[in-house]
Amino acid sequence: xxxxxxxxxxxxxxxxxxxxxxxxxxxxxxxxxxxxxxxxxxxxxxxxxxxxxxxxxxxxxxxxxxxxxxxxxxxxxxxxxxxxxxxxxxxxxxxxxxxxxxxxxxxxxxxxxxxxxxxxxxxxxxxxxxxxxxxxxxxxxxxxxxxxxxxxxxxxxxxxx
Amino acid sequence: xxxxxxxxxxxxxxxxxxxxxxxxxxxxxxxxxxxxxxxxxxxxxxxxxxxxxxxxxxxxxxxxxxxxxxxxxxxxxxxxxxxxxxxxxxxxxxxxxxxxxxxxxxxxxxxxxxxxxxxxxxxxxxxxxxxxxxxxxxxxxxxxxxxxxxxxxxx
Numbered sequence: 001x002x003x004x005x006x007x008x009x010x011x012x013x014x015x016x017x018x019x020x021x022x023x024x025x026x027x028x029x030x031x032x033x034x035x036x037x038x039x040x041x042x043x044x045x046x047x048x049x050x051x052x053x054x055x056x057x058x059x060x061x062x063x064x065x066x067x068x069x070x071x072x073x074x075x076x077x078x079x080x081x082x083x084x085x086x087x088x089x090x091x092x093x094x095x096x097x098x099x100x101x102x103x104x105x106x107x108x109x110x111x112x113x114x115x116x117x118x119x120x121x122x123x124x125x126x127x128x129x130x131x132x133x134x135x136x137x138x139x140x141x142x143x144x145x146x147x148x149x150x151x152x153x154x155x156x157x158x159x160x161x
Numbered sequence: 162x163x164x165x166x167x168x169x170x171x172x173x174x175x176x177x178x179x180x181x182x183x184x185x186x187x188x189x190x191x192x193x194x195x196x197x198x199x200x201x202x203x204x205x206x207x208x209x210x211x212x213x214x215x216x217x218x219x220x221x222x223x224x225x226x227x228x229x230x231x232x233x234x235x236x237x238x239x240x241x242x243x244x245x246x247x248x249x250x251x252x253x254x255x256x257x258x259x260x261x262x263x264x265x266x267x268x269x270x271x272x273x274x275x276x277x278x279x280x281x282x283x284x285x286x287x288x289x290x291x292x293x294x295x296x297x298x299x300x301x302x303x304x305x306x307x308x309x310x311x312x313x314x315x316x
Contacts, residue, residue: 001174001205001287005199005266008199008201009196009199009200009201010291011200011217011218011219011221011222011225012162012225013232014196014199014200014202014222014224014225015200015221015222015224015226015228016224016225016226016228016229017192017196017200017224018193018196018197018225018226018235019225019226019227019228019229019230020226020229020230021189021193022208022226022231022233022234023229023230023233023234023236023237024189025186025291026238026242026250026252027190027235027242027244027250028182028185028187028244028245029178029182029189029244030175030176030178030246030248030250030251031174031175031183031186032172032251032254034162034172035278035279035280035283036278036279037172038279039279039290039301039303039304040304040308041302042235042301042302042304043165043304043305044310046301047208047305048207050202050308051309052308052309052311052312054307054308054311055305058254061173062174064172064183065182065183065186065205065256066186068183068186068187069186069187069189069193070283071187071190071191071196071205072187072189072191072192072193072194073190073191073193073197073228073284073287074194074197074283074284074286075190075191075194075285075287076190076191076192076194076195076196076197076284076287077194077195077197077201077203077207077283077284077285077286077288078194078197078287078288079189079191079195080194080195080198080199080287080288081198081287081288081289082196084199084243085198085199088199089201089204089288090204090206090293091203091204091205091288091290091293091294092205092276092285092290093205093206094174096205096290096292097292101292101293102292103295104274104275104293105274105275105277105292105293105295105299106296106298106299106302107170107274107295107299107300108194108270108271108272108273108274108275108277108296108299109271109275109295109298109300109301109302109303109305110271110281110299110300110302110306111268111270111274111275111299112268112269112272112278112279112282112299112303113209113260113263113271113273113276113279113299113301113302113303113304113306113307114167114267114268114271114273114303114306114307115262115264115266115267115268115269115270115271115298115303116264116268116278116279116300116303116304117264117303117304117307117308118217118260118263118264118267118268118307118314119168119261119262119263119264119265119267119268120172120253120256120258120264121255122268122278122279122280123223123272123278123279123280124278124279125172125255126255126265127227128223128226128230129230129254129256130255131230131231131254132227132229132231132233132234133230133232133234133254133288134231134234135254135255136257137254137255137256137257137258137261138254138255139251140220140257140261140262140265141255141261141262141264141265142265143265144261144262144264144265144266144269145265145266145268145269145272146269146271147210147265147266147269148168148211148265148266148267148268148269148271148273149208149211149269149270149272149273149314150269150273151266151269151270151275152212152269152270152274153209153212153213153273154180154212157271159162159270159274159293160274161205161272161275
């Protein structure tokens with residue numbers, strides 16, 4: 001029985017639980033489920049006098065809930081990894097901890113941050129929240145996410161660990 | 162699309178929150194972080210196997226999340242559901258503009274390299290995978306680059 005918790009969770013159950021974030025946030029907090037906007041809030045906090053309107057005019061205080069949500073996300077993952085997981089999970093390949101690996105992650109992260117903000121959302125904001133509301137732009141975004149991922153995995157293999 | 166039009170509706174804000182709703186945000190965040198870790202969708206191997214079509218794991222997780230999300234949103238709209246505090250629910254989605262395609266593909270490339278979209282970056286860090294701090298630094302850098310190039314990018 002304990003294995004049901006400490007082992008990997010069924011993707012069917014996990015998917016349902018993750019999907020419940022959408023109505024959960026809307027009904028309890030009145031906010032839309034999405035994570036990548038937190039990057040913009042952090043940017044506006046770090047650079048209140050930025051030249052770009054995108055950061056300088058952004059009122060991050062209106063979005064504090066999102067940063068609180070992200071804080072919870074970090075803590076939740078910590079708790080689950082420390083207390084609800086039997087064997088330590090290998091999240092990233094071993095090579096990630098080399099200089100080359102760190103540079104690779106930094107470069108990939110750059111594309112993730114730039115792309116998510118340019119597209120107006122990420123896997124949570126577009127693929128889950130947006131498609132749940134049948135938002136056409138989110139369906140296009142999701143096709144684009146997979147296109148980029150497939151091109152890289154199958155074609156640009158030198159970028160992959 | 163005109164940048165001013167894009168600017169008008171920040172999609173993650175809404176009516177002012179009561180203090181306890183920040184506690185609710187924290188709690189939902191805790192749960193989400195736990196779900197991301199326990200479902201293993203933050204593991205590099207899972208993302209790689211998804212893009213290689215080697216296992217259905219990721220597709221099931223994402224598919225089920227949408228399968229729950231669609232009827233939830235339908236019900237919320239159909240019954241004009243209000244929040245527990247009685248506020249109207251501001252349903253806003255990111256609009257279509259050219260960045261959805263260009264940014265989307267760029268994002269996908271980064272996703273395949275790092276195995277992390279923004280939620281998982283935070284979750285990997287929480288789980289003690291400190292190499293993911295490099296991914297986060299990159300993502301913040303990418304956001305800054307976007308903020309600077311934004312007026313010159315096609316939208």
